[in-house]
Amino acid sequence: MNPLTERQIRDSFVNCSKGEARRAGLPPRLADxxxxxxxxxxxxxxxxxxxxxxxxxxxxxxVGVALRLAQDVRRSFTKSTICSVCLTPHSGAGVALFAAPRAGERGRHGDTVGAYMCADLACSLYVRGLKRTDGGIRLEESLTVEERVLRAAANLDAFLEKVVADRAGAAR
Structure with missing residues (x-):
């Protein structure tokens, strides 16, 4: 991914108002x-x-998407769950259900799209083996790292397509 500036990040959001995008807390040390x-x-x-x-x-x-952590999701700390983006298995609370309002009119009326994703949203690092899950769970796959990266990108793209499907007339 190419480095982004604070302004590029804030201007990229498609499912929240400009004010919400302005108030979003950004990750520290973007340049690093x-x-x-x-x-x-x-x-x-x-x-x-x-x-x-x-x-x-x-x-x-x-394209930026604002997400909310779903409330009252009952999780077992003894079972593992798989991220729908990178397919990394996590134990306990390592995967969370995130909900994104749809862009445009549907989102303004409360329509959301949800996905189970790595709770820390570090899918890129898990796919490349640069970060390990807390429980050390790892599936052995015959895919190369490049193929896993492409699969994760396709899964994320499918999620984003659901969010921006009704983007025409989106309020910003």
């Missing part, structure tokens, strides 16, 4: 992030842990 190893930028808001954001490069420029 491992940009070449990121397929998307994902982070939890340091000031509001129930909020999260992700920004991905797409044709036409970066």
């Amino acid at each position: 992030l491992p940009w070449p190893r990121l397929d998307f930028l994902g982070w939890r808001d340091p000031g509001a842990p129930e909020r999260a954001y992700l920004v991905a490069e797409r044709p036409g420029g970066p």
Whole structure:
């Protein structure tokens, strides 16, 4: 992923108002992030842990999505769950259900899209083996790292397509 500036990140959001995008807590030290190893930028808001954001490069420029951590999701700390983006298995609370309001009119009426994702949104690092899960769980696959990266990108793209499907007339 190419490095992004604070302004590029804030301008990329498609499912929240400009004011909400302005108030979003950004990850600290943007310049120090491992940009070449990121397929998307994902982070939890340091000031509001129930909020999260992700920004991905797409044709036409970066697309940012505001997410909310789903409340009252019962999780077993003895079972593992798999991220729907990178397919990394995590034990306990390593995977969280994130909900994103749809862009445009549907989102303004409360329509959301949800996905189970790595709770720390570090899918890019898990796929490349640069970060391990807390429980050390890892599936052995015959895919190469490049193939796993492509699969994760396709899974994320499918999620983003659901969010931006009704983007015409989106309020910003």
